[in-house]
Amino acid sequence: MDLEAVYRDLHAHPELSFAEHRTAGIVAGHLRALGLDVTEGVAGTGVVGLLRRGEGPTVMLRADMDALPVEEDTGLPYASRNPGVMHACGHDVHVTCLLGAVRALVADDGWLGTLMAVFQPAEEGAGGAAAMLADGLFERFGTPDVCLGQHVAPLPAGVVAYCPGVAFAASDSIRIVLHGRGGHGSRPETTVDPVLMAASLIMRLQTIVSREVAATESAVVTVGAVHAGTRGNIIPDDAELRLSVRTFDPGVRDRVHAAIGRLARAEAAAAGADREPEVVVDNSFPLTVNEPAATERVAEGFRAVGLTVSAVGPASGSEDFGLFGAAAGVPSVYWLLGGGECDSNHSPRFAPKINPTLDVGVAALANSAKTFFLQITR
Structure with a gap:
């Protein structure tokens, strides 16, 4: 495997959330070639590979597979x-x-335990981790003793960065629909303009x-999408905003949510709208919390094999990875992998x-797993 x-x-x-059919097929083919017990179709397009090697801990390594609706x-040359x-x-x-870490662990006969390689669909706001859990991930394949994963980021290439405790923010995707009264663009006095409401609310x-x-x-609080109208001379009935909210504290989260609803209702009332706006939480990710002792154990393992390791603070990005450890009731550790100082994630120019x-990245995953497996002394 090259x-x-x-x-x-x-x-x-690239393939969007829950449409990772080609990717899943490639993953499954490589895992089978490496001798793993492979199950496809978990939560639709997820793949789970098991490598059992005697009595010992079960270590889960996870990678997400989906892409984004972004024009590259x-x-x-490989765009x-x-x-x-x-x-x-x-x-x-x-x-x-x-895949590289699985290959490295297959070739290494110095450990005992079970490797659970989880290739997750739909991390990008579509609930892939929750879907895999709902499809019986741990009931079908066993409960891990630890969950491990990583995320590439625009840090110096080859650096691994870790954060004990709260590592990534909680995230809420919120949709606001403002209801006005449409009409001709030349006669705004006969309408209740939802575009104007939306513009004011964004500010x-x-x-x-x-x-x-x-x-x-x-x-x-980020407004990442605004949808309203079809032509410049038509005032539409409705306008929709899509928000991303990131917080590190449940109390702050509650206050921010309350403020969003209050401001949306106030803008509608100020415009004379007949209907209150809809404020809907479409999707939520919890905080990603790295268990401190397990995190330090992983970091020490990185240092022991010569990786460049950096301690960092919490990131405002969000992940559904933390759902796995929470559901299993076991420690989880998630770190950042430096891909070079390129444009940020979600940019059309992101190129690690x-x-x-x-x-x-291969060395970090393989070594983190070996940190928890039983070691064979020869």
């Missing part, structure tokens, strides 16, 4: 061939590194963090360096 070729192929053929603008879809968050790196939402969250606390990123 990992660089695997990565280039995955990058060129990297100019790479996306699927219009409007891109591996803009590096999940192609995650899949490739986990007001940005006051939540600056005026309702203490300087010692942290939150992010292939190496040393892949080499270090």
